[in-house]
Amino acid sequence: MRRWLTQLRKEQQLTQQQIADGAHIDRAYYAQIENGTRNPSMAVASQIASFLHVNPSLFFTQHLSEPFVIALANSPIIVAHCDLELRYTWMFNPHPDFDINTVIGKRDDELDENEGTRALMNLKKKVIESGKSLREMIAFPLSEGLVYYDVFGQPMYNQQGDIIGAATASTMQS
Incomplete structure (x- = not known):
């Protein structure tokens, strides 16, 4: 299902x-x-x-390639895509506080309202507006306390070369 x-x-x-x-x-x-x-x-x-x-x-x-799934499953890495409105269009390996079934189609501020979600939305907005990759350390208040992620964002393009959103790869820092 x-x-x-x-x-x-x-x-x-x-x-x-x-x-x-x-x-x-x-x-x-x-x-x-x-x-x-x-x-x-x-x-x-x-x-x-x-x-x-x-x-x-x-x-x-x-059906993602098995090596990709094995390497990233249960890892501290989250990979995601969002559209121009910053709504998630795809996510792999979300933090356990988030259910993939409720994330798709939502913005970060609709999932939780805090400084971390605002910073993440700002990073994605800058990536989309500038067309340039950005990297930033962002802290999120999660169930286990304040968790820092090294977030890398880059623009996503369609076949015509237009920016259609942003892709992020976030690695939890220990």
Whole structure:
């Protein structure tokens, strides 16, 4: 089951039929994609993702290359993408305080309001506006206390060369 997809649909107050229509696919096919009994092709995933304003790779996260997953799973590294509105479109290996099913489609300040989230949003905003990579140490108040992350952000581009968001790689510091 793709809980993140169901949750995103409900948060945007959309029906399965509306998403299917927006992605130009059959509603029954969309329902199978949402409940996880069918996997979309890259083209269909791109159509649904475009309609919902998320990254199509979300549909294939469980199929990432095994070495990548093994290397990063349970590591202190978080990799994420956001759109121009700073809403998460993809995330891998979030901190245990955050559920991937509730992160997608949200901004940092909608997940938690603190100096760390404001600093992270500011870094991503600067990356998008300047078109340049940035790196910054940011402290976040998390369940185990104040946690510092070395955050590297870089712009993301579409095939036409336009900036469409920011990618971040954050490493927890000990």
